[in-house]
Amino acid sequence: MTDAIGDLATPRPAAPIPTIHPLIVRTTHWINAAAVLVMIASGWEIYNASPILPFRFPTALTLGGWLGGALLWHFAAMWVLALNFVVLVGYGLASGRYRRKLWPIRPREILADIRDALRGKLAHADPAHYNAVQKLLYAGVLGLIVLVIASGLAIWKPVQLQWLTALFGGFQGARIVHFLAMSGIAGFILVHVTMALIVPRTILAMLRGR
Numbered sequence: 097m098t099d100a101i102g103d104l105a106t107p108r109p110a111a112p113i114p115t116i117h118p119l120i121v122r123t124t125h126w127i128n129a130a131a132v133l134v135m136i137a138s139g140w141e142i143y144n145a146s147p148i149l150p151f152r153f154p155t156a157l158t159l160g161g162w163l164g165g166a167l168l169w170h171f172a173a174m175w176v177l178a179l180n181f182v183v184l185v186g187y188g189l190a191s192g193r194y195r196r197k198l199w200p201i202r203p204r205e206i207l208a209d210i211r212d213a214l215r216g217k218l219a220h221a222d223p224a225h226y227n228a229v230q231k232l233l234y235a236g237v238l239g240l241i242v243l244v245i246a247s248g249l250a251i252w253k254p255v256q257l258q259w260l261t262a263l264f265g266g267f268q269g270a271r272i273v274h275f276l277a278m279s280g281i282a283g284f285i286l287v288h289v290t291m292a293l294i295v296p297r298t299i300l301a302m303l304r305g306r
């Protein structure tokens with residue numbers, strides 16, 4: 097009896113807090129975020145020099161000041177984006193992280209999550225597990241980054257990479273795909289950052305790992 101009471105009185109050592117996002121995920125995530133933002137802002141300045149749609153982006157949201165400056169930013173950040181993306185996705189695939197955290201993506205679960213979201217009941221509070229909509233959005237944005245890089249290469253080197261440019265239906269086709277992929281990524285960032293700000297501890301977990 098005394099022993100049992102003694103057991104209860106002895107403080108147990110605190111269980112170690114599990115790491116949710118390893119250092120490599122956090123580092124590559126934030127480098128990716130910075131590179132994508134620089135690519136988008138400089139891309140908008142490049143677009144403004146020769147718009148494919150009847151509007152221009154507000155100068156305050158663009159980077160580079162003029163076409164030449166924006167191209168320098170775009171080409172510099174492009175290397176950071178592409179090299180970091182290889183590490184980010186390489187780790188996600190090789191470590192089994194994507195298989196564990198982003199898979200499977202089931203249409204039935206997505207519909208159920210959307211219904212819950214519309215009723216204001218969608219769980220996004222546990223940084224260790226992604227809901228079906230998160231899985232779809234994260235996998236989708238990774239796909240869009242592949243598309244934006246491939247269409248960007250087709251616009252950058254349309255002579256050397258003729259086959260790639262042809263795959264997009266030519267130079268203008270590649271420009272349109274590049275623009276649409278950028279729009280998808282920009283839309284993702286709007287939703288993603290809003291959701292992260294609603295549940296700030298997910299941001300802490302992406303900074304500290306736990």
Ligand code: HEM
Pocket residue numbers: 121125128129130132133188193197220222223224234235237238281284285288289292298299300301302
């Ligand atoms: C700049 C502002 C950004 C903030 C504040 C932010 C925040 C976060 C947070 C908090 C998570 C963890 C989600 C959770 O635990 O619920 C996350 C994951 C993720 N973010 Fe971001 N993010 C930003 C930008 C981006 C950008 C620009 C992209 C891609 C275009 C991106 C792609 C991803 C992906 C794919 C994941 C899942 C990573 C994994 O678990 O392997 N994020 N982000």
